[in-house]
Amino acid sequence: xxxxxVAILRKDLRLELRTKESVPAMSLFTVTCFVLFHFxxxxxxxxxxxxxxxxxxxxxxxxxxxxxxxxxxxxxxGGIDGLLLAPVDRTALFLAKGTALFVxxxxxxxxxxxxxxxxxxxxxxRDALPELLLVLLLADLGLAAVGALTAAxxxxxxxxxxxxxxxxxxxxxxxxxxxxxxxxxxxRVSPSTEDLGRWLGLLALYDVVFLLLSIAVFDYLxxx
Amino acid sequence: xxxxxxxxxxxxxxVAVAAALALVFFYAPLDADQGFVQxxxxxxxxxxxxxxxxxxxxxxxxxxxxxxxxRTWDMRSYVAIHLSIILGVGVLATGAIWAKASWGHWxxxxxPVLVSFLVVFLLYCVYYPLRxxxxxxxxxxxxxxxxxxxxGAFVPLNFxxxxxAESFTHPRVLSQTGGxxxxxxxxxxxxxxxxxxxxxxxxxxLELTSKNASMQLKRLRAKLLxxxxxxxxA
Numbered sequence: 001x002x003x004x005x006v007a008i009l010r011k012d013l014r015l016e017l018r019t020k021e022s023v024p025a026m027s028l029f030t031v032t033c034f035v036l037f038h039f040x041x042x043x044x045x046x047x048x049x050x051x052x053x054x055x056x057x058x059x060x061x062x063x064x065x066x067x068x069x070x071x072x073x074x075x076x077x078g079g080i081d082g083l084l085l086a087p088v089d090r091t092a093l094f095l096a097k098g099t100a101l102f103v104x105x106x107x108x109x110x111x112x113x114x115x116x117x118x119x120x121x122x123x124x125x126r127d128a129l130p131e132l133l134l135v136l137l138l139a140d141l142g143l144a145a146v147g148a149l150t151a152a153x154x155x156x157x158x159x160x161x162x163x164x165x166x167x168x169x170x171x172x173x174x175x176x177x178x179x180x181x182x183x184x185x186x187x188r189v190s191p192s193t194e195d196l197g198r199w200l201g202l203l204a205l206y207d208v209v210f211l212l213l214s215i216a217v218f219d220y221l222x223x224x
Numbered sequence: 225x226x227x228x229x230x231x232x233x234x235x236x237x238x239v240a241v242a243a244a245l246a247l248v249f250f251y252a253p254l255d256a257d258q259g260f261v262q263x264x265x266x267x268x269x270x271x272x273x274x275x276x277x278x279x280x281x282x283x284x285x286x287x288x289x290x291x292x293x294x295r296t297w298d299m300r301s302y303v304a305i306h307l308s309i310i311l312g313v314g315v316l317a318t319g320a321i322w323a324k325a326s327w328g329h330w331x332x333x334x335x336p337v338l339v340s341f342l343v344v345f346l347l348y349c350v351y352y353p354l355r356x357x358x359x360x361x362x363x364x365x366x367x368x369x370x371x372x373x374x375x376g377a378f379v380p381l382n383f384x385x386x387x388x389a390e391s392f393t394h395p396r397v398l399s400q401t402g403g404x405x406x407x408x409x410x411x412x413x414x415x416x417x418x419x420x421x422x423x424x425x426x427x428x429x430l431e432l433t434s435k436n437a438s439m440q441l442k443r444l445r446a447k448l449l450x451x452x453x454x455x456x457x458a
Contacts, residue, residue: 149374153354153367153370153371153374154354156358156360156363156367157353157354157357157358157367158357158358158359159353159357160357162353163350163353163354163357166349166350166353167347167350167354167371170343170344170346170347170350171347171374171378173343173382173385173386174378174381174382174384174385174386177385177386177388177389178385181389198388202384202385202388205381206381206385209377209381213373213374213377214374217290217370217373217374220290220366220369220370221366221367221370223363223366
């Protein structure tokens with residue numbers, strides 16, 4: 001199963017490296033969002049609650065783009081039939097798609113975080129970087145699990161571009177709560193790590209619940 | 225197969241609702257702080273509890289569907305979620321009225337239960353577009369069940385997260401869901417909860433009966449048409 005998952009993951013990563021479809025679009029979207037927030041809020045620099053909110057809402061919306069495109073190549077080129085005909089556990093498909101999304105999100109944050117620090121963030125990003133990276137890592141894990149599940153759920157629907165954001169964003173509310181509450185003290189002018197453990201705990205709980213849940217139900221999706 | 229016991233159940237729920245309303249208006253004492261407005265509590269809270277239980281029950285029925293492959297369980301799960309969404313509209317409306325009357329605003333963000341309910345409600349609203357944009361009936365049942373399970377697991381997680389976020393800024397001094405109610409209010413509240421649960425089960429059965437009947441009718445009609453065609457051809 002791991003072998004099959006790695007094979008599908010390598011295919012997805014190679015496809016992304018050659019077509020450069022998802023990650024550049026997501027990165028461009030986040031930078032555009034920061035510009036929009038600058039004008040929408042009429043603020044030159046943000047800190048604390050506002051900074052955490054802008055960063056996380058932007059990242060979640062960018063993730064929606066990645067999730068919508070997650071099965072796009074297979075659907076448009078008909079590769080999904082090949083994948084489904086292969087005598088491979090569906091869990092392998094979930095693991096591969098989830099990991100691909102996780103990698104895309106990491107690549108996105110490589111662009112999004114520095115540009116956020118450059119364009120909008122008042123305090124220096126480097127002050128609380130290790131803690132922030134930990135929050136990002138845990139949140140990305142949850143995003144990848146829920147994203148892969150949502151992408152598969154919407155795969156058969158006719159209006160899937162509509163279904164994905166409608167389905168994904170409410171499911172991400174607990175993740176948004178934990179992530180922005182955890183990063184809010186980190187993005188203050190004088191960063192502190194108050195309550196960090198508590199929110200990281202909630203993020204970890206969210207990750208575990210949705211990882212297990214997705215693995216349990218994924219077998220019933222993308223059948224026949 | 226669903227019509228059995230429907231009549232007695234209907235009578236029971238009519239009696240229960242009437243009795244509960246009588247208790248609300250004639251038995252339960254007026255709230256010292258909020259006065260008459262507080263009576264909306266007897267509709268709002270039972271409705272919310274029943275709706276949430278309906279959502280979770282829909283998830284459990286969906287598990288049963290995926291386990292057994294029996295599509296009637298998907299139909300049961302669908303009807304439970306459908307009714308819970310209708311109740312959800314009522315919960316949000318009565319919640320807004322209560323908030324306006326007692327706090328002066330139609331919506332307050334510092335009431336974690338109401339906020340979590342809104343998030344859950346928004347998620348379940350996607351059940352319809354998801355379900356009805358899948359054409360193949362077998363696949364429709366399967367995907368809807370997966371949604372119902374994921375959303376059912378999401379309900380407690382979301383409540384925990386929203387409560388955690390609120391409890392930092394607003395420590396909750398008193399819980400409003402029944403724990404510390406005085407005796408007469410508590411009895412009335414429990415009667416209302418029972419009435420609402422009975423009403424839910426009755427409506428659920430009724431809807432299933434009607435769905436079942438119309439499906440049978442469709443099947444019979446198709447059969448008759450096929451026979452008529454065969455006779456005309458002969």
